[in-house]
Amino acid sequence: MTSSAHLHTCGVGQNYLVFDPQGRVAKCQMQMHVPISDAWAEDPLRVLRTDRIGVQNISVEEKEGCRQCPWRYWCAGGCPLETFRITGRYDVKSPNCNIYRALFPEALRLEGLRLLKYQDDPEVVERLVLSMPAQDHP
Ligand code: SF4
Numbered sequence: 160m161t162s163s164a165h166l167h168t169c170g171v172g173q174n175y176l177v178f179d180p181q182g183r184v185a186k187c188q189m190q191m192h193v194p195i196s197d198a199w200a201e202d203p204l205r206v207l208r209t210d211r212i213g214v215q216n217i218s219v220e221e222k223e224g225c226r227q228c229p230w231r232y233w234c235a236g237g238c239p240l241e242t243f244r245i246t247g248r249y250d251v252k253s254p255n256c257n258i259y260r261a262l263f264p265e266a267l268r269l270e271g272l273r274l275l276k277y278q279d280d281p282e283v284v285e286r287l288v289l290s291m292p293a294q295d296h297p
Contacts, residue, residue: 163290164232168239172216176204186213189240214240215249224252230263 167173169187177185183194184203195210196203219225219236228234236242237253245254253259270287277283 165235166218166220166232167216168219168235168237169216171214171239172207172210174204176207186210187240190214214243217249222250222252224256228252228260230259233263234259 169175171187175186177188177191178198179185179191179194182198183191184196184198184200184207185191185194186207190213193213195213196206200206216239219231219234222236225231225234225236234253237255237259239249241255242251242253243249274284274287277287
């Protein structure tokens with residue numbers, strides 16, 4: 160989980176490359192057996208970004224079941240590969256959704272307690288608040 164608002168759970172297919180010792184390039188470390196490019200390609204990242212066969216990392220705003228979720232910009236819908244392995248689809252919420260929905264309120268509560276602990280130190284509070292994701296739901 161990252162600490163700022165985001166649309167994708169990870170950088171797969173966008174800004175993430177994984178090289179194996181032979182120079183083959185995969186989109187994800189869980190897909191080393193499915194190389195998409197190699198270190199000798201002119202632009203392996205471009206190849207990964209345009210690939211439509213391997214793991215697809217779509218925006219949480221496009222995932223069925225996530226669009227109205229108050230945690231969507233923290234969770235981003237979960238690991239796309241795991242979701243695909245369980246559901247056969249990339250455009251649906253994570254099979255771990257119930258776990259995330261149970262954990263996020265607790266994480267938020269703990270963050271609130273952390274803020275309270277430092278409430279008498281405005282410098283620390285400002286730094287903590289600035290590092291929190293923007294929320295458009297209560
Ligand atoms: S908690 Fe569930 S519904 Fe909300 S963004 Fe994550 S997977 Fe989607």
